[in-house]
Amino acid sequence: MPVTTINGRGIHVDDEGFLTVYDEWDEDLGKALAAQIGIDMTDAHWKVIRFLREDFATQFETATTRRVETVGGVPTKEQFKLFPKKPQKKMAYIAGLPKPRGCV
């Protein structure tokens, strides 16, 4: 399992840079991860990321865009505005959660 250094801290990540240890994340790190993919975090961004973190704590799975819309209350269209092109992957990346699982 690769370890990378962000903000001077050693962080466990997978081959694509997604964090693998839930508790290694905090909001400072989220901000740094967002900056790496060119996203400047606003309150609207944090609303989504905080939902993803809380949802994962009970579901043990990264919420899909549909779940962020129906349970988290953020419409898919807005997710695309906040996290352009690939919101599902970008949201998971910033939230320090596993890449969303594509079901077989």
Add this chain to the structure above:
Amino acid sequence: MKRLLVLGGGTAGTMVVNKLRPRLPRDDWKITIVDTDNVHYYQPGFLFIPFGIYRPDEVVRPRKRFLPSGVDLLLGAVDRVLPDENRVLLADGKDLPYDYLVIASGTAPHPEETPGMQDEEWRQSVHEFYTLEGATALAEKLQSWEGGRLVVHIVEMPIKCPVAPLEFTFLADAFFTEQGMRDRVEITYVTPLDGAFTKPVASKYLGNMLADRKIVLESDFMIESVDPERRVLVSYDEREIPFDLLVTVPLNKGADFIGRSGLGDELNYVPVDKETLLSKRYDNIFAVGDAADIPTSKAGSVAHFEMDLFPDNFLRHIHGLQMTQKFDGHANCFIETGHGKGLLIDFNYEVEPLPGKFPLPGIGPFSLLKETEMNHWGKVLFRWMYWNVLLPGKELPLPALLSMAGKDTEDLP
């Protein structure tokens, strides 16, 4: 008298009662299965109807024919489950108490969930093949279609039989080639996934097969709407894909009553333990087949392998014992690739589809992730197996859990 109530008389529900009836004493257990009608569809056959390979009457049988004696089939729509009262209410007012409930109500396409999809072009230039009605309408369309832009499209995962849209695409390529009009058809495969399929090794193989057939792959496409007037698909990131004939796989959802009963997730699938299929919230409710939220394919094959393990677990559970059989998400699927050939994939929760031989290592007779005529015949023969072996709950000589023997792992990272 204890009551086992099964909601849904499709592939999984029918196998549940066929497997459990002989093992639950008739003096102690009453088994009832509820469905809206008495029609059992051989759903894998829908794929072949648009191309005139199967006729509609070849994929339809009465449900009752596959139910054992000692099981009551009750026709009616489920209004809701009252899980805290151990009762199910039907739309016609019937009130069915249960001791144990098995939810087997499957998954179904919902075209109304995508704006514009079910408007004036529905069944005109916008089609689907996941219902008998849709597959039959598409057969008529293909008979007179003169060519143009064919777009095969998936709205969102998960879908029932995730290989079916790829198979449809390969069969369409073969169909138009045989009709001598392939040069008048442009085929585009549009998917919300980042490649042809979900898992890397199979995605690469299948992606190459699309490229070899001059089929354009449009990936990461999250549809926002269909514009029926301009005949284009519009994505959330504002890409547009024009079509003359759209064959879409609409959003799939579990049964509405699951949502109404508060038993489902955001797509009305029932959260269950992925190894035992027991509800995460109710100790006397199981969900089997496509109705469950387990992270494997929604497919009859999964229901079949589940049913090799579920009956033992169910019997232990009702006697207060720990369930010892652990389902691994095993599935295998034949993939028709046209011109009398097919592919086979075999996988589970952990192991992605890999090349090799199946079921006997080194021998086969089936080849994994490789186009062969034998694989095609496997698929053809499967319809007979489905009606005569699988549904009645007889044993197939296949292991319930995935085996790594015969699999070639060199393509794995």
